[in-house]
Amino acid sequence: DTAVSQTPKYLVTQMGNDKSIKCEQNLGHDTMYWYKQDSKKFLKIMFSYNNKELIINETVPNRFSPKSPDKAHLNLHINSLELGDSAVYFCASSQAAGVRGTDTQYFGPGTRLTVL
């Protein structure tokens, strides 16, 4: 059984379009994340939700909007896509948020977004 799943795996689209990436975890975790991995493989946190509440909101353009309908799902909607949005986007989850910092994060397989 897949622990953290993302759809789609590949997404090719034109500049200016709006697209969504979906993420689901079946681990019963309380916290979910979105990361962006650029072409040099550098990973950067974008957002984090704990029990549907936004707890990390890094400096990303307003065109990116996360939505968490329940604690098992965290979707990422991107408006007016730009060339620079091309990257691999990873969803992750962990047991709990807060000040512990000890929890392992479990990553999905990634969504490779290509903006033409």
Next chain:
Amino acid sequence: AQSVTQLDSQVPVFEEAPVELRCNYSSSVSVYLFWYVQYPNQGLQLLLKYLSGSTLVKGINGFEAEFNKSQTSFHLRKPSVHISDTAEYFCAVSSGSRLTFGEGTQLTVNP
């Protein structure tokens, strides 16, 4: 503020040779350190983590890492690598719910 520096962007080695991937960190609070591995076209998975206690941490696939507080390092080692260890390796430091990753080290194991 916290940061991670992985000192080698690429490490080529021959099969069955030992390998060390270097990681230095800086953090103003309690340190929790992680190594993750990313195989080609896959997500990241945890290799090992240091939370407290023994400074030598053993992980999966024969990897181990040593936490050195005085040198602010957390180097990853394996005594004998296999072709299947070819992957990108990320060191990370944690503060609260935020993981900060290094820039990654591509380990390539050649026959």
